[in-house]
Amino acid sequence: MPIRILVTGGTFDKEYDELTGRLYFLETHVPEMLRRGRCRLDVALETVMMIDSLDLNDEGRKTIVRRAAECAERAIVITHGTDTMVQTGRALAEAALDGKTIVLTGAMVPYAFGSSDGLFNLGSALSFVQILPPGVYVAMNGQHFPWDGVRKNTATGVFEAR
Amino acid sequence: MPIRILVTGGTFDKEYDELTGRLYFLETHVPEMLRRGRCRLDVALETVMMIDSLDLNDEGRKTIVRRAAECAERAIVITHGTDTMVQTGRALAEAALDGKTIVLTGAMVPYAFGSSDGLFNLGSALSFVQILPPGVYVAMNGQHFPWDGVRKNTATGVFEAR
Amino acid sequence: MPIRILVTGGTFDKEYDELTGRLYFLETHVPEMLRRGRCRLDVALETVMMIDSLDLNDEGRKTIVRRAAECAERAIVITHGTDTMVQTGRALAEAALDGKTIVLTGAMVPYAFGSSDGLFNLGSALSFVQILPPGVYVAMNGQHFPWDGVRKNTATGVFEAR
Amino acid sequence: MPIRILVTGGTFDKEYDELTGRLYFLETHVPEMLRRGRCRLDVALETVMMIDSLDLNDEGRKTIVRRAAECAERAIVITHGTDTMVQTGRALAEAALDGKTIVLTGAMVPYAFGSSDGLFNLGSALSFVQILPPGVYVAMNGQHFPWDGVRKNTATGVFEAR
Numbered sequence: 001m002p003i004r005i006l007v008t009g010g011t012f013d014k015e016y017d018e019l020t021g022r023l024y025f026l027e028t029h030v031p032e033m034l035r036r037g038r039c040r041l042d043v044a045l046e047t048v049m050m051i052d053s054l055d056l057n058d059e060g061r062k063t064i065v066r067r068a069a070e071c072a073e074r075a076i077v078i079t080h081g082t083d084t085m086v087q088t089g090r091a092l093a094e095a096a097l098d099g100k101t102i103v104l105t106g107a108m109v110p111y112a113f114g115s116s117d118g119l120f121n122l123g124s125a126l127s128f129v130q131i132l133p134p135g136v137y138v139a140m141n142g143q144h145f146p147w148d149g150v151r152k153n154t155a156t157g158v159f160e161a162r
Numbered sequence: 163m164p165i166r167i168l169v170t171g172g173t174f175d176k177e178y179d180e181l182t183g184r185l186y187f188l189e190t191h192v193p194e195m196l197r198r199g200r201c202r203l204d205v206a207l208e209t210v211m212m213i214d215s216l217d218l219n220d221e222g223r224k225t226i227v228r229r230a231a232e233c234a235e236r237a238i239v240i241t242h243g244t245d246t247m248v249q250t251g252r253a254l255a256e257a258a259l260d261g262k263t264i265v266l267t268g269a270m271v272p273y274a275f276g277s278s279d280g281l282f283n284l285g286s287a288l289s290f291v292q293i294l295p296p297g298v299y300v301a302m303n304g305q306h307f308p309w310d311g312v313r314k315n316t317a318t319g320v321f322e323a324r
Numbered sequence: 325m326p327i328r329i330l331v332t333g334g335t336f337d338k339e340y341d342e343l344t345g346r347l348y349f350l351e352t353h354v355p356e357m358l359r360r361g362r363c364r365l366d367v368a369l370e371t372v373m374m375i376d377s378l379d380l381n382d383e384g385r386k387t388i389v390r391r392a393a394e395c396a397e398r399a400i401v402i403t404h405g406t407d408t409m410v411q412t413g414r415a416l417a418e419a420a421l422d423g424k425t426i427v428l429t430g431a432m433v434p435y436a437f438g439s440s441d442g443l444f445n446l447g448s449a450l451s452f453v454q455i456l457p458p459g460v461y462v463a464m465n466g467q468h469f470p471w472d473g474v475r476k477n478t479a480t481g482v483f484e485a486r
Numbered sequence: 487m488p489i490r491i492l493v494t495g496g497t498f499d500k501e502y503d504e505l506t507g508r509l510y511f512l513e514t515h516v517p518e519m520l521r522r523g524r525c526r527l528d529v530a531l532e533t534v535m536m537i538d539s540l541d542l543n544d545e546g547r548k549t550i551v552r553r554a555a556e557c558a559e560r561a562i563v564i565t566h567g568t569d570t571m572v573q574t575g576r577a578l579a580e581a582a583l584d585g586k587t588i589v590l591t592g593a594m595v596p597y598a599f600g601s602s603d604g605l606f607n608l609g610s611a612l613s614f615v616q617i618l619p620p621g622v623y624v625a626m627n628g629q630h631f632p633w634d635g636v637r638k639n640t641a642t643g644v645f646e647a648r
Contacts, residue, residue, distance in 0.1 A: 011345065018432040019481050021335065021347065037282030038270055040303035040320055108200060108342040114438030120199030123285030126304050131293050141202035142288050157343050158202055173507065180594040181643050183497065183509065270504040276600030319505050361606030362594060364627035364644055432524055444523030447609030450628050455617050465526035466612050482526055 001130055002042045004073035005030060008064060009050040010081030012107040012118050025050035029111045033122050053081025061091040068097060075101050075129045082106040082152055085138055089147025093136045103129040105139045108157050163292055164204045166235035170226060171212040172243030174269040174280050187212035191273045195284050215243025223253040230254060236262050237291045244268040244314055247300055251309025255298045265291040267301045270319050325454055326366045328397035329354060332388060333374040334405030336442050338434040349374035353435045357446050377405025385415040392416060398424050399453045406430040406476055409462055413471030417460045427453040429463045432481050487616055488528045490559035491516060494550060495536040496567030498604050500596040511536035515597045519608050539567025547577040554578060560586050561615045568592040568638055571624055575633030579622045589615040591625045594643050
């Protein structure tokens with residue numbers, strides 16, 4: 001089953017700038033993560049943007065939705081900042097992309113920092129997207145939720161049913 | 163959904179003995195991996211054995227099957243050496259554990275070695291086990307296979323359909 | 325030879341706060357680093373403060389100088405933020421701590437981030453402090469400099485002779 | 487001060503072969519380690535051999551001694567397996583390379599395995615070699631010893647004075 005991964009940035013892909021001490025975006029780590037996971041899925045990877053999801057506006061969300069609509073694959077994983085993952089889920093659901101299974105995932109710690117949950121979440125999202133029925137989902141913490149049945153608990157950093 | 167993880171050892175959990183230069187088993191890394199994945203699933207963890215799967219005999223397989231049969235959970239992930247994962251899959255299938263979804267997974271590189279695929283595979287196996295119908299499966303390389311539809315290609319280290 | 329390590333914070337010891345996405349200080353990683361380096365030196369470790377060296381004021385520098393003056397050891401390594409390492413070197417030199425060899429070191433990337441230079445620098449500083457004559461030095465990039473013969477090139481992040 | 491690094495293999499540079507589960511040698515990690523340490527020393531790197539030091543015979547030792555004698559640099563770091571580091575130290579000392587400071591170092595855990603002491607030891611050896619007087623030394627565990635004043639305690643893995 002062909003799978004499209006749309007990269008949008010988020011903590012997942014942040015780097016540490018050793019000159020300024022700030023976090024920034026360079027290139028996505030997803031190809032390296034797929035190699036490390038010895039992934040043998042039929043994956044097409046596309047960097048849509050590299051952005052902190054707190055900086056993602058309506059225009060940006062439209063771009064993500066358009067790429068999810070236009071791509072040929074019916075199984076789509078979107079890497080995304082955790083703070084506004086649910087809003088992007090809503091935008092995708094409102095676009096009514098019939099027949100497509102879309103799974104949003106992210107990370108609490110950048111992959112580049114060693115102690116990241118990113119590899120676990122990527123393995124999880126790529127698995128869910130292969131067998132969940134069409135719809136828009138969030139996969140975090142080993143769990144999956146429909147986009148309108150989840151919220152990020154900002155006090156704990158955990159995604160929970162609502 | 164309550165999930166049981168049965169730990170049996172395998173490359174997944176091997177350590178480097180710095181005095182002898184050999185690989186050996188100490189304790190399982192699965193709890194640390196679940197913490198790192200910020201896993202919030204309802205997981206019961208049980209170490210059945212810590213063994214290289216090339217050293218696993220019929221007696222050992224019976225022990226694994228018995229623990230899978232006896233546990234209350236209907237979703238079971240088994241961490242296992244990759245070399246004889248399929249044989250254990252057969253033993254589990256022959257035991258006809260009706261109504262249980264069992265996913266075997268492992269790693270090509272020990273989790274303790276940094277570049278391991280283990281965290282990716284664990285995220286994947288825990289996701290598949292939640293929604294695949296009852297049966298016995300192997301989850302490796304981001305893919306899932308029924309136990310009797312897969313083999314490990316020993317030349318490449320990749321699990322492939324047969 | 326007994327060595328005193330004075331911990332003052334700096335990039336060396338920063339952590340990533342996964343709830344806010346900011347860097348902060350928790351506890352020093354130096355004990356873990358000494359274990360990882362299988363260090364067998366006679367080391368006494370003391371956390372003087374945990375601070376970004378840009379936030380270090382005269383009062384703070386006096387505290388560091390006082391601890392370096394008061395401790396019994398004649399070999400002292402100070403972990404320190406790189407931005408104002410040279411200023412602290414000056415304060416130590418002005419205090420004229422006769423007979424003491426003091427080596428300031430730090431890191432460009434936090435130890436917790438995996439790709440850090442911290443372990444290399446710590447091994448370097450602990451080695452220099454054992455054999456350099458009394459004085460105040462900076463050890464970075466595998467090199468050592470007298471405190472008044474070095475500056476941090478803020479464009480490259482490298483310490484160079486001046 | 488120009489420094490020559492002679493790479494001879496050892497645990498330092500071992501890799502995990504994921505197809506056989508055995509350790510082997512590919513290419514040295516020293517260049518990557520120097521980059522990670524942001525090393526700015528004037529270093530010339532040369533791979534003399536890639537070998538487990540238990541497999542190193544007289545012929546091999548002669549090759550190492552010859553390269554140490556022939557190179558123009560007067561400061562030489564040799565990465566070496568820990569088991570026979572002292573024997574190679576003897577061979578170097580017997581060659582009476584007047585005016586050269588030679589520091590042997592190694593690791594208890596391969597650099598590729600994440601928890602390695604290699605980066606600490608490399609930082610240490612490169613520092614010692616810059617300021618120790620001519621002679622042959624072993625640098626391990628943050629310490630330095632003359633080649634004839636040290637042995638590896640095989641029960642603890644620690645180098646200690648004798």
